[in-house]
Amino acid sequence: MIDLLNLTLPEMESWLAGLGEPRFRASQVFQWLWQKGAADFAAMTNLSKALRGKLAETAAMARPGVADTRVSADGTVKFLLRLADGALVETVLIPEEDHLTQCLSSQVGCPMACAFCSTGAGGFTRNMTAGEMAAQILAARQYLKDAGRDPKDLRNLVFMGMGEPLLNLDELLRSLAIITHDLGLGFSTRRVTVSTCGLPGPMRRLGASGLASLAVSLHAPTQELRAELMPKAAAAASLDELMAALRDYPLTPRQRITIEYVLLAGVNDSAEYARQLVRLLSGVKCKVNLIAYNATPDLPFAAPAPAAVLAFEKILWDKGMTAVLRKSKGNDIAAACGQLRAAHLDQTTDNQRE
Ligand code: SF4
Structure with a gap:
């Protein structure tokens, strides 16, 4: 059975054409799915009863279920979503001054094995589909509606949850097509960011699409340190190759690449590393987000001293350089990437053992 949430608008048009339906029907169904958040075909009242019946027989809308929701004292909300095959992924709503940002996952688990990441430690299960990626936003909008809040407060999206989005580029681009289409989720491309650990090949394709801004998780200014912290990313491209790709990345006059740098006590937070970072990034049009590491019991890293x-x-x-200190949010609800899923899987395993 076809999952309608996994179709871009042109794909929906061809599929409905196969059922003998005119093109405008696809726009109607697409709007019902993404703008109006319809959860069943009966709600699609501007479609004929016959078509609604045909859709119910031949198609599904595989919206993720919410397996767990945690709300932090600082307003961060973390969802554990259950996909149609039972796989679990996380997505987080982060309160900013006057709006919300949602952090989205792109894979179930992650194969990149970054040393400081709970998701990386859990290994890789599978890629998410375009529909599964975009439907994380439907889950967040539904939560806001149920909480009596305006879903329009959710204004920014960042693919920085579980997974390396550029290892799932075809599905990511299809998901961005749904997310940024006026009849789909309607986000401006300026408000969507894709964060990668730095894979120059797919990065060029993302740049050419113009569908999102780019953020790169760097975390180390030398190849040697990067190989320790992000072994697979370092093996995929040297820092020289990565910097060359960043200098060539297509940007509009006001756009800049965001460089993410998680400060880990005694590992990458020295003054010398800061100076090396400045030298490394010369000629790259960027701003640097510094994030103080959020210590977790299962990983051997500590939060940096505030003075450092x-x-x-x-x-x-x-x-x-422009550098912004990002506060880590949701410390009380295991909001760092992969922590809630890891806790849930541990609990499930414990329960299964009992
Ligand atoms: S930091 Fe990102 S790329 Fe690295 S293992 Fe975690 S999810 Fe994967």
Whole structure:
């Protein structure tokens, strides 16, 4: 049975043409699915009864179920979503000053094995489909509606949850087509960011699509340290290759690449590394997001000292770089990537053992 949530608008048009339906029907169904969040075909009242019946017989809408929701004291909301095959993924709503940002997953697990990441430690299960990626937003909008809030407060999206989105590029681009289409989820491409650990080949394709902004998780200014922290990313491309790809990345005059740098105590937070980072990024049109690591019991890293964080930031500013200190949010609800899923899987395994 075909999952209608996994079709872009042109794909929906061809599929409905196969059922003998005119093109405008596809726009109607697409709007019902994404703009109006219809959960069943009976709700699609501007379609004929016969067509609704035909859709119910031949198609499904595989919206994810919510397996768990945790709300942090700071307003961060973390969802554990159950996909149609039972796979679990996480998505997080992060409160900003006057809006919300949603952090989206792109894979079930992740094959990149970054040393500081709970998702990486759990290994890789499968890629998410375009529909599964976009439907995370339907789950968040539904939550906001049920909580009496305006779903339009959700304004920014970032693919920075579980998985390496550029390893799932075909589905990611189809999902971005749904997310940014006026008849789909209607997000401006300026409000969608894809965060990668740095894979130059697929990065070029993403750049050519113009469907999202780019963020790169760097976390180390030398190849040697990067190979320790992000072994697979470092093996996929040297820092020289990565920087060359970033210098060539197509940007509009006001756009900049975001460089993510998680500060880990005693590992990558020294003044010398800050100076190396400045040298490395020369010629790259970027801003740097510094994130103080959020310690988790299962990984051997510690949060940096506040003084080290400030000193690191100051070196970047003194050298003329834009650096922003991002507060980590949701510390009380295991909001770092992969933590809630890991906790849930542990619990399930414990329960199965009992
Ligand atoms: S940090 Fe991102 S790319 Fe690295 S293992 Fe975790 S989810 Fe994968």
